[in-house]
Amino acid sequence: MSETPDDARPPAFHVESGALRFWVDVGGDARMGASISRQTLHYRFKGDLNGSDAAAVYEAHRAEIDAAVRRRVAAGSIEPVMLREADLP
Numbered sequence: 001m002s003e004t005p006d007d008a009r010p011p012a013f014h015v016e017s018g019a020l021r022f023w024v025d026v027g028g029d030a031r032m033g034a035s036i037s038r039q040t041l042h043y044r045f046k047g048d049l050n051g052s053d054a055a056a057v058y059e060a061h062r063a064e065i066d067a068a069v070r071r072r073v074a075a076g077s078i079e080p081v082m083l084r085e086a087d088l089p
Contacts, residue, residue, distance in 0.1 A: 034081040
């Protein structure tokens with residue numbers, strides 16, 4: 001049985017950090033690990049504050065969230081990119 005590479009895994013909520021972890025194509029063949037807190041998902045996108053719907057909220061707003069990661073990378077952020085509310089106008 002082969003192991004799934006990190007960047008091929010679906011978005012997943014990490015309970016210990018309280019953040020959703022996911023991967024974003026940032027150009028060419030490059031992918032960047034990123035995360036967004038349950039609080040940011042709640043306050044920006046009306047997700048459950050406990051993070052129980054974090055993956056669903058991410059999928060519903062994936063284009064906007066991924067674009068924010070790309071902007072951060074273009075501005076010089078390194079992996080992993082942690083999105084904040086200010087990154088999502």
